[in-house]
Amino acid sequence: MALLRRPTGPAHPEEDISTKEESLCQAFSDALLCKMEDIDNEDWENPQLCSDYVKDIYQYLRQLEVLQSINPHFLDGREINGRMRAILVDWLVQVHSKFRLLQETLYMCVAIMDRFLQVQPVSRKKLQLVGITALLLASKYEEMFSPNIEDFVYITDNAYTSSQIREMETLILKELKFELGRPLPLHFLRRASKAGENLKQQYYTGYTENEVLDVMQHMAKNVVKVNENLTKFIAVKNKYASSKLLKISTIPQLNSKAIQELATPLMGRS
Structure with missing residues (x-):
């Protein structure tokens, strides 16, 4: 009914039109929100989907994503460059597949590695050590049963010892203050896929x-x-x-x- 009410705004026609447009836009937005399908409505019987809290959870993940963001130019001026990182990630994808680990483990591995490289200069000789240790940490965090440290030594063709991996594990944990939990691309991808349509995706992803x-x-x-x-x-x-x-x-x-x-x-x- 508010849309049918005669406007009592400013006398100038241009301002009057602007006010009308703003009111219409607001009303349209309100209508969209009211009619937007609740994609979590049917999940109440599954406690693992946390339907009562899922919207708050994703809002928190978006905030955490900003707090733990990676600088796009974090390798500038370092001994390690983007190509070296790309070679390492390509290899880690193969190792991840060979060990048959969860998808979350790979995403977390890369996140741990990048967050560490952003704050700690690393030499070329130790770059693979950082990568394999990040995969070990991610495995411990995400997997039900993580591969043994000897498996990681073997997969590097004995380039590093188990002691070196443990030392790097300690260093990474200290640098990251043991804050390993973070939003992963997979979390947001699942949410966007569940929303499906363009309008719902925009509403539920915020983009x-x-x-x-x-x-x-x-x-x-x-x-x-x-x-x-x-x-x-x-x-x-x-x-x-x-x-x-x-x-x-x-x-x-x-x-x-x-x-x-x-x-x-x-x-x-x-």
Whole structure:
């Protein structure tokens, strides 16, 4: 009924129109919120889904994400560069698959590694040690049964001893103040997938399409580089080419025009 009420605002026509538009926009927003489907409504019988608290949990995760953010240029001026990190991550993906660990473990491993490298200068000789120790820590945090430390020594071809891994484990824990729990991409991906449609995704993730466009372009660029053999880092593609993961990296949509157009601004192509 408020929309039908005659406005009693300013005398100037331009201001009057502006007031009307603001009222209409607000009313439309309120209507959307009232009619927005509650994607957690049917989860009340499953205590693991925490339907009573899930919205507060994700709001907290968004805050924690900011507090534990990684500086995009955190390797600038360091002995370690982005290519070295990429080589390490590609190898860690293979190790993760060989050990058959949870997806959360891989995401946490990379997060621990990056957070440590951001605050602690590391030499080239110890970069792999940091990576494998981060995987050990993530395994202890996420897995029901973590691989033994001897397994991590073996997978590095005895490049490091168990004592060195334990020493690095202690150093990482001290630098991160034992704060390992953090929001992972997988957490937000599951939430966005559950929302499904564009409007619901925007509401439940808090991001508009324009706000995630840069990330989409970088992801598309990486997909194109892998598909056109422009990179040696193909562990992720090989991993998701398995039937266990539905061969998702081989679907034709990854070679679609939409992906090509998203990647174009970052590929130096016209």
